[in-house]
Amino acid sequence: MAAVDPAIAAGCSFAPQGEGRVTEIIDARSFRLADGRDVILAGIEPVASSDSKTNPTAALSAIVAGHDVTLSGNDDMPDRYGRQPAFVFVDSSDTPVQAQLLAQGAALVAASVTDKDCAAALAAAEAAAHDAKRGIWADPTVIKNTESPGDILAGIGRFMLVEGKVLSVRQAGATTYLNFGRNWTRDFAVTIPKRMIPVFEGAGIMLKSLENRRIRVRGWIEARGGPRIEALRVGQIELLGEN
Helix, strand or coil: CCCCCHHHHCCCCCCEEEEEEEEEEEECCEEEECCCCEEEECCEECCCCCCCCCCHHHHHHHHHCCCEEEEECCCCCCCCCCEEEEEEEECCCCCEHHHHHHHHCCCEECCCCCCHHHHHHHHHHHHHHHHHCCHHHHCCCCEEECCCHHHHHCCCCCEEEEEEECCEEEEECCEEEEECCCCCCCCCEEEEEHHHHHHHHHCCCCHHHHCCCEEEEEEEEEEECEEEEECCCHHHEEEEECC
């Protein structure tokens, strides 16, 4: 199991939301407690990989199955499937399960955490696994290339990382498009609703300035002509360099 830097481990401290013993692993990021509650790990997403050695569900099971866990978070309102989103700590550990999975390369940062310290901690854990090529990062196809839109389109309905150079930034109605090709019916694009523009600008990301910049974007793949990711959070877009 990959060690997690203490500075990373300390980043996600929220209000207590209860505790319990894990009796069943449901999938790669959710489990059931002895009292019947279903819990889903906040802030991360599982990822499909062609690397047969990577089994995210087994990774979660190895950490939490049969253990006592404590839950924390800003909101304990169940999701539409009745699962309680939470940051999870095993046997009074200071390290959230999310950071452990990310450090192993068994999950991806979802970019859904608004707390800056926690978001930075999760990003650092993911980056450590990426640099060490652990878990899913041993598979070079985890990050899709915008020059291969067919590979992206094959992932409709899945959470993916996509990387490439922004060819143009255009506004059409209430949507801004970051275009990575000239053919809107085939090429990949990122869509950003007008209401989100002040949020991006407040974080120092002027959308027009992204032209000719390489970026990495994470999110759910949709098909609207070509493959699309809708960016609703600043953390979904990462600047990679000038070219």
